[in-house]
Amino acid sequence: MISEGPWLFVGIPDAVKVWNMQTQAEMNLTGPTGQVYALAIGNELLFAATQDGRILAWRFSTVTNCFEPAASLTGHQLAVVSLIVGGMRLYSGSMDKTIRVWDLATLQCIQTLSDHTNVVMSLLCWDQFLLSCSLDQTIKVWAATESGNLEVTYTHKEENGALALTGMPDAQSKPVLVCSLNDNTVRLYDLPSFSDRGRIFSKQEIRAI
Known part of the structure; x- marks a missing residue:
């Protein structure tokens, strides 16, 4: 569960549940397969880490007043269980034992970190460092x-x-x-x-x- 401005986001099986705490509006963002394990926000995008190894992204549209699908980031071989945004980078940790580094401007993976030997459970950006x-x-x-x-x-x-x-x-x-x-x-x-x-x-x- 994360919040941004008036919005509250909760990952559930096969969807992300969204509430606007000011208007009481709610919606389901579909697309995930299986449990949504983690959520993050960066560069005006909402990211969801999914059980099938994808990271799905949505962008809020002022035209439709809804979150519209923006991208699907692929590369992890197993479920993605942790996400964190630092600067213009998105970091994702997975059951495949790797951390992937994504450029938020291009949404391309620019590095894969393979030093862990088991599931990467959590990530934290601190100062100029990434902790995992x-x-x-x-x-x-x-x-x-x-x-x-x-x-x-x-x-x-x-x-x-x-x-x-x-x-x-x-x-x-x-x-x-x-x-x-x-x-x-x-x-x-x-x-x-x-x-x-x-x-x-x-x-x-x-x-x-």
């Missing part, structure tokens, strides 16, 4: 080289699979990384040092933060 976490029990930090391509600059090893990432400032406005694991805990780390800030315990897995 996986069921392979790692959190990876990616940075652009002089050529513009992303490379891993640091790999943080966990004892369990990582499920979701988010970032937040602490009381001194220093960045803190929040990561949920499949042992029913949430870990907190200082960035960029990955110094341990503590953990939160839950009775079940936390799939979204």
